[in-house]
Amino acid sequence: MALESATDLDPAPEPAPDPGVRVAVAAAALLGESPVWHPTEQVLYYCDIPGHTLHRFDPRDGRLDHWRFDTDVASLAPMQGGALLLAMRDGVWRFEPRSGERRRIAEPPYDTSTERFNDGKCDPQGRFWVGTIYEPRQPALASLHCLVRDRLLRKADGITVSNGLAWSPNGRTMYWSDTHAHTIYAFDFEPASGEIRNRRVFASFAARQPGQPLASYGGRPDGAAVDVEGCYWVAMYEGQRLLRLSPEGEVVREVRLPVRCATMPCFGGADLTTLYITTARINRPAAELVDQPHAGCVLALYVDVAGLPANFAA
Numbered sequence: 024m025a026l027e028s029a030t031d032l033d034p035a036p037e038p039a040p041d042p043g044v045r046v047a048v049a050a051a052a053l054l055g056e057s058p059v060w061h062p063t064e065q066v067l068y069y070c071d072i073p074g075h076t077l078h079r080f081d082p083r084d085g086r087l088d089h090w091r092f093d094t095d096v097a098s099l100a101p102m103q104g105g106a107l108l109l110a111m112r113d114g115v116w117r118f119e120p121r122s123g124e125r126r127r128i129a130e131p132p133y134d135t136s137t138e139r140f141n142d143g144k145c146d147p148q149g150r151f152w153v154g155t156i157y158e159p160r161q162p163a164l165a166s167l168h169c170l171v172r173d174r175l176l177r178k179a180d181g182i183t184v185s186n187g188l189a190w191s192p193n194g195r196t197m198y199w200s201d202t203h204a205h206t207i208y209a210f211d212f213e214p215a216s217g218e219i220r221n222r223r224v225f226a227s228f229a230a231r232q233p234g235q236p237l238a239s240y241g242g243r244p245d246g247a248a249v250d251v252e253g254c255y256w257v258a259m260y261e262g263q264r265l266l267r268l269s270p271e272g273e274v275v276r277e278v279r280l281p282v283r284c285a286t287m288p289c290f291g292g293a294d295l296t297t298l299y300i301t302t303a304r305i306n307r308p309a310a311e312l313v314d315q316p317h318a319g320c321v322l323a324l325y326v327d328v329a330g331l332p333a334n335f336a337a
Contacts, residue, residue, distance in 0.1 A: 037238045037263075040281040044324050047299060048080050050087055051319030055301030057098035057142060057246065058321070060291030062332050067291055068107070069301050069321065070096045077109070079120070080321065082292075090123065098143035100151055100336045108170075108336045110140035110153045115170055129175050132168060141165075142186045142246055142287070147194040149337025150217050152178070154185020160203060167199060169217055178219060179210075186287075187247040189255060191270070192331060198225060198255060200244045205230050207244050207257065207272075226272040228259075237261060237283065246287020246301075250328045258285035258300060265300060265324075282318045283311060290330020298324045 052071035059068045067080040072095050079088045095112040102108055102117065109116045109125070112135050118125040131140070133155055143153030151170040157163065166180035179199065187200030187207055197212040197219055209225040212218075231240045242262015249255055253270040263283045267276035284303040291297045304312060304319035312318055 038279045041278045041324065044278065044280060044300075044322050046317050046320050047082065047323035048078075048087060048321035049317075050078075051304055051317075052076070052078070052301070053305040053319065054286065054303045055319060055321060056286050056303075058287055058289040058291075058299050058301050059099055059101065059333050060289055060295070060299065061101050062335075063101070064105075065293065067289075067299055067321070068099055068101075069299075070098065072097050073305060077107075077118075082297075090118075090120065095139050097140040098153060100143065100145045101333060102336045108145075108151055110143040110151075112139040115140075115151070115153070115175070129170060129173055132166075132175050132177065138165070141184065142188050144188045145334035145336050146190055146197070146212070146214075146217065147334055148214055148217065149335055151336050152188055152197075154182075154188065154199070156184045160184075163201075163203075165201075171217075179222065186245050187257060189247045189249045190331075191249060192251055192253050196270075198247060198249075200247070200257075202243050202245055202260060205243045207247075207255075207268075209272075225255075226268055231261075237263075245285065248288045248290055248298075248330055250290065250326070250330045252328050254328070256288045256298065256330075258287050260284050260286060260303075265298075278324060280322065282315045282320075282322070283307065284318065285322075289333070290326075295329040295332060296326055298326050298330070300324065 053074045054072045075092045077090045098110045100108040107118045115129040116125045141156040154167045155165045157165040163183045168175040182201035183203035186202045189198045197210045200207040205228040207226045210219040211221040242259030245258040245260040247257040255268040265278040282302045286301045288300045300322040
């Protein structure tokens with residue numbers, strides 16, 4: 024996919040938000056992330072990373088529950104029996120929402136003073152994959168790991184902000200992005216072994232230039248989800264938009280959002296045609312937050328192509 028130029032992204036005036044986008048959860052997170060629609064419970068779980076909080080939203084009655092921790096909680100995956108797998112700054116944990124008990128499964132494979140876990144998901148076989156973010160940003164020391172029993176195996180590296188994990192409908196392509204580099208990668212994925220190879224650029228986007236107004240910046244790829252047609256939906260952080268990319272990496276739809284910083288979409292609802300979108304308000308300018316009061320809220324959009332369900336951790 025070719026880089027988009029600043030000219031291509033400089034509408035005058037800036038496009039209005041898609042009228043189909045609504046606020047699903049009005050309570051604002053600092054940095055909402057990693058939404059997961061639980062296939063059994065039929066509720067939405069998501070994280071507020073710097074808020075050290077796990078949220079659970081039930082759209083049937085609007086109830087919002089939460090659990091607070093003493094460190095960053097970055098991503099999660101459902102487990103059979105009601106437990107959740109949580110990737111936190113201090114390791115990967117098994118967490119029981121009903122009792123609040125948690126047990127560490129794996130130690131963090133990094134220096135917790137400069138690095139933490141970020142986006143994480145299970146592959147179709149139930150292996151939990153989780154990447155890291157290197158907080159000083161340079162050099163590119165972040166990496167991608169796969170949890171095998173109680174060990175985290177390093178699978179890829181050479182990036183700064185790991186994001187965008189997703190799998191194609193046939194489970195033979197894995198997606199992974201480096202938000203800092205404005206690049207989404209694809210790998211050939213071997214379902215039986217979990218081996219990845221043939222890393223290649225799936226899509227790339229123009230970086231923001233010095234002095235470039237945000238209104239003409241398309242954003243950088245953050246979290247993502249895949250639909251049943253194999254299209255990759257990606258939140259463009261600071262771009263105020265959500266993109267649907269074809270399996271060839273071409274933009275086939277743009278959804279304008281009412282907030283500048285979307286972080287990740289996921290498919291939910293009984294038929295997986297509600298696209299939930301987490302957003303952020305942390306470190307945003309005061310004037311922007313006045314203009315965009317829903318920053319940090321969870322948004323929702325009906326789509327006519329269903330998504331793939333979340334995979335349970337084995």
